[in-house]
Amino acid sequence: MDKDIAKELQERVTAACHAETPLEIIGGGSKAFLGRESQGEALQIGEHRGIVSYQPTELVITARAGTPMHDIEAVLADHRQMLPFEPPHFGAAATLGGTIACGLSGPRRPYTGAARDYVLGMTVINGSGDILRFGGQVMKNVAGFDVSRLMVGAMGTLGVQLEISLKVLPRPAQEVTLIQERTAAEALVVMNHWAGQALPLSATCYDGDHLYVRLSGAQSAVESARRRVGGDVLKTSGAFWEGIREHHHGFFAAAAPLWRLALPPATAPLSLPGKQLIEWGGAQRWLSAEMDGLKLRRQVMEAGGHAGLFRGGERDKDRFHPLPQIVSDLNRRIKHAFDPKGILNPGRMYART
Amino acid sequence: MMAEDRASLLEALLTLLPLDAVLCEEEEIRPYECDGLSAYRQTPMVVVLPSSVDQVRAVMRLCHALKVPVVARGAGTGLSGGALPLAGGVLLSLAKLKSILSVDPRNRSARVQPGVRNLAISEAAAPFGLYYAPDPSSQIACSIGGNVAENAGGVHCLKYGLTVHNILKLGVVTVEGDYITVGGDALDSPGYDLLALFTGSEGLLGVIVEVTVKLLPIPERAQVILAAFDDVMKAATAVGEVIAAGIIPAGLEMMDRLAIQAAEAFVHAGYPVDAEAILLCEIDGTNEEVSEHIMAVRRILQACGAGEVRTAKDDQERARLWKGRKAAFPAVGRMAPDYYCMDGTIPRQRLPEVLRRIAEWSQEYGLPVANVFHAGDGNLHPLILYDANNPGELQRTEELGGKILELCVAVGGTITGEHGVGVEKIGQMCVQFAPKELTQFHAVKHAFDPHGLLNPGKAVPTLHRCAEFGAMHVHEGKLPFPELDRF
Numbered sequence: 085m086d087k088d089i090a091k092e093l094q095e096r097v098t099a100a101c102h103a104e105t106p107l108e109i110i111g112g113g114s115k116a117f118l119g120r121e122s123q124g125e126a127l128q129i130g131e132h133r134g135i136v137s138y139q140p141t142e143l144v145i146t147a148r149a150g151t152p153m154h155d156i157e158a159v160l161a162d163h164r165q166m167l168p169f170e171p172p173h174f175g176a177a178a179t180l181g182g183t184i185a186c187g188l189s190g191p192r193r194p195y196t197g198a199a200r201d202y203v204l205g206m207t208v209i210n211g212s213g214d215i216l217r218f219g220g221q222v223m224k225n226v227a228g229f230d231v232s233r234l235m236v237g238a239m240g241t242l243g244v245q246l247e248i249s250l251k252v253l254p255r256p257a258q259e260v261t262l263i264q265e266r267t268a269a270e271a272l273v274v275m276n277h278w279a280g281q282a283l284p285l286s287a288t289c290y291d292g293d294h295l296y297v298r299l300s301g302a303q304s305a306v307e308s309a310r311r312r313v314g315g316d317v318l319k320t321s322g323a324f325w326e327g328i329r330e331h332h333h334g335f336f337a338a339a340a341p342l343w344r345l346a347l348p349p350a351t352a353p354l355s356l357p358g359k360q361l362i363e364w365g366g367a368q369r370w371l372s373a374e375m376d377g378l379k380l381r382r383q384v385m386e387a388g389g390h391a392g393l394f395r396g397g398e399r400d401k402d403r404f405h406p407l408p409q410i411v412s413d414l415n416r417r418i419k420h421a422f423d424p425k426g427i428l429n430p431g432r433m434y435a436r437t
Numbered sequence: 438m439m440a441e442d443r444a445s446l447l448e449a450l451l452t453l454l455p456l457d458a459v460l461c462e463e464e465e466i467r468p469y470e471c472d473g474l475s476a477y478r479q480t481p482m483v484v485v486l487p488s489s490v491d492q493v494r495a496v497m498r499l500c501h502a503l504k505v506p507v508v509a510r511g512a513g514t515g516l517s518g519g520a521l522p523l524a525g526g527v528l529l530s531l532a533k534l535k536s537i538l539s540v541d542p543r544n545r546s547a548r549v550q551p552g553v554r555n556l557a558i559s560e561a562a563a564p565f566g567l568y569y570a571p572d573p574s575s576q577i578a579c580s581i582g583g584n585v586a587e588n589a590g591g592v593h594c595l596k597y598g599l600t601v602h603n604i605l606k607l608g609v610v611t612v613e614g615d616y617i618t619v620g621g622d623a624l625d626s627p628g629y630d631l632l633a634l635f636t637g638s639e640g641l642l643g644v645i646v647e648v649t650v651k652l653l654p655i656p657e658r659a660q661v662i663l664a665a666f667d668d669v670m671k672a673a674t675a676v677g678e679v680i681a682a683g684i685i686p687a688g689l690e691m692m693d694r695l696a697i698q699a700a701e702a703f704v705h706a707g708y709p710v711d712a713e714a715i716l717l718c719e720i721d722g723t724n725e726e727v728s729e730h731i732m733a734v735r736r737i738l739q740a741c742g743a744g745e746v747r748t749a750k751d752d753q754e755r756a757r758l759w760k761g762r763k764a765a766f767p768a769v770g771r772m773a774p775d776y777y778c779m780d781g782t783i784p785r786q787r788l789p790e791v792l793r794r795i796a797e798w799s800q801e802y803g804l805p806v807a808n809v810f811h812a813g814d815g816n817l818h819p820l821i822l823y824d825a826n827n828p829g830e831l832q833r834t835e836e837l838g839g840k841i842l843e844l845c846v847a848v849g850g851t852i853t854g855e856h857g858v859g860v861e862k863i864g865q866m867c868v869q870f871a872p873k874e875l876t877q878f879h880a881v882k883h884a885f886d887p888h889g890l891l892n893p894g895k896a897v898p899t900l901h902r903c904a905e906f907g908a909m910h911v912h913e914g915k916l917p918f919p920e921l922d923r924f
Contacts, residue, residue, distance in 0.1 A: 141677035223814035224854035233633035254683035282657040304725030346623035350543035388622040405627040421880035
């Protein structure tokens with residue numbers, strides 16, 4: 085049921101600011117496992133829901149933060165459009181606000197862009213209880229600092245989202261997934277070679293034995309690319325990529341902690357204990373392993389990347405990759421600029437923010 | 438600043454930089470008095486031209502210690518006065534930092550210094566079949582550091598995004614003179630998205646000294662269609678229909694009658710001069726995709742009432758059609774002694790009423806307005822023709838320009854799509870943002886630059902300034918255009 089509870093949420097934040105009571109912002113609760121342990125009084129935004137405006141020919145949708153992702157994607161699908169960053173839900177209760185706060189993107193990310201790339205504007209409540217609007221509903225807008233994009237991936241530590249405007253794109257007319265048997269080294273080379281060619285790539289994944297390549301676009305383009313790339317056609321393309329996106333794929337069933345490694349895409353295979361699944365043309369690699377975090381992070385940093393603990397392991401330690409001191413100080417000052425009393429999801433991202 | 442302070446600053450700068458990298462004589466600093474918006478001019482106290490990141494750091498450390506404000510400048514092609522110097526400040530030119538440090542074809546990125554020209558990146562990447570997508574009209578001259586500071590756009594934004602979508606990593610010197618890396622060589626980085634925050638921050642948060650850009654494969658083929666319409670509204674409808682068909686053109690540009698005539702007279706692009714509007718639609722991608730979409734777009738344009746639909750026969754004709762568009766500003770500039778370029782963005786569906794009002798005001802003010810429109814993404818560039826030698830004409834032009842921008846906000850758009858706020862649109866910021874939002878911007882600025890030394894007075898107005906601006910513009914407490922829906 086569509087409902088606007090912005091005023092109530094604002095009153096809660098204002099009261100919490102005065103009392104200096106930490107708040108834990110909760111949408112659908114589907115991504116509660118991400119980041120450090122949450123603390124504070126629950127601030128439920130799930131009721132603040134509904135699509136506020138959607139003009140398919142403007143390629144823009146605006147919805148309240150508590151709107152379920154399923155609702156948004158269903159409306160877009162009715163008009164043969166989509167969220168280009170193919171966000172993971174990690175549960176049926178996933179909301180738009182939670183998705184944007186976590187800044188997660190799915191298989192299409194390296195080829196069409198990330199969640200932050202499609203955020204056009206946002207209304208938020210800052211830590212002082214002010215309702216503020218940044219950005220807008222148009223594609224090009226350089227007035228003021230880009231606060232809307234700053235909110236993406238900030239895990240709710242800078243503001244409580246109320247409304248989000250996103251750019252959307254038409255669904256590709258045609259999609260096909262090809263499979264090839266490859267070694268990891270070969271897979272990384274060919275994925276990056278293809279990405280440098282005019283090919284309609286929309287997803288890539290290497291599971292340890294096989295390379296999966298999804299092509300999307302005009303029918304004729306997909307047909308010709310299929311011949312150039314080669315390989316067998318995967319019949320269950322939709323289910324396969326959903327499994328990768330939602331972590332239902334067998335790889336993610338392992339009991340060991342799950343690390344997310346972000347790397348320059350062409351980085352050669354990293355020799356690490358445990359199992360790896362490579363996505364995003366090599367730029368996102370999942371590692372399932374019991375491993376010393378410090379050692380892992382050093383190895384990933386040497387390759388020009390960073391490592392975060394995604395699932396499993398201890399919740400009260402750093403989950404995301406530690407920041408250099410000066411950058412960490414800047415992060416803390418930015419947090420203070422939005423939330424001087426430190427009441428919004430404190431410690432969820434890093435101990436100091 | 439007192440004369441002795443100035444002398445000690447110059448003396449200290451000369452211990453950090455070679456003699457020829459510190460300019461303070463009138464004739465030396467005169468070229469730096471304005472950027473591409475020449476209506477605003479001010480010579481700085483001193484111009485410095487560091488040739489290394491260490492020199493930039495040393496200059497910042499010194500200015501921070503002495504509390505001297507610093508304005509960073511790239512190629513000086515900006516159109517909003519973002520690089521306008523301060524009389525009591527240092528003008529920090531990044532022009533000597535102009536090396537392409539590396540091109541990485543496997544990871545499809547290039548690491549460059551801020552003074553590298555936009556087009557030079559694509560030229561360096563071309564041997565690898567790659568290019569840098571954002572292409573502002575000034576791409577021959579403008580530098581990448583300035584592109585990042587302004588979040589520059591271009592004619593291909595609808596499909597390929599703005600600068601913020603096409604960079605991976607920045608090297609930034611902070612106001613204290615520290616060096617930090619923002620973003621990274623992976624597709625994301627830990628912590629807050631400072632890469633997004635720095636992009637378009639107009640030099641208020643730090644000095645950009647290195648940029649790693651994302652490179653894309655050069656499309657296999659690009660093809661342009663020109664469509665002529667006897668009515669601007671038909672052209673506007675056609676834009677929506679193309680997008681509704683599920684096609685995202687690489688570029689989708691509209692020009693009105695005055696702009697068409699100016700461009701045709703200037704570069705002989707082959708435009709139909711009797712049309713009320715033309716659309717230029719570029720489709721790129723694989724060979725097959727382009728053929729398929731060109732057919733579809735032709736049908737849509739014809740169905741929307743285009744009188745003439747012409748597909749460029751070859752690359753020469755394609756280049757000629759684009760040349761008319763890219764030269765539109767100087768072309769219009771030939772029609773009057775001066776012109777003033779606006780940069781609002783509007784939701785595309787509001788175009789008819791916005792153009793109608795601009796035409797009415799143009800009549801009312803007696804100032805011709807040509808319209809050039811990035812139709813795909815709603816970014817409108819009305820060009821107001823005037824003569825600064827006529828007393829009061831510049832003031833009336835600025836007044837008309839201000840009204841147009843306020844109209845853009847009233848229909849749900851913004852005062853600047855790609856040129857930035859600078860000094861030019863600082864008053865209109867008070868129309869677009871409420872005091873609490875401006876206060877939040879100041880808090881962000883304070884987090885990076887507590888003493889307000891980096892490009893002070895630009896991009897974000899003080900509340901005091903807004904109060905003065907509001908007193909001039911809001912009559913009897915009413916917002917402009919009360920009859921319009923507000924978003």
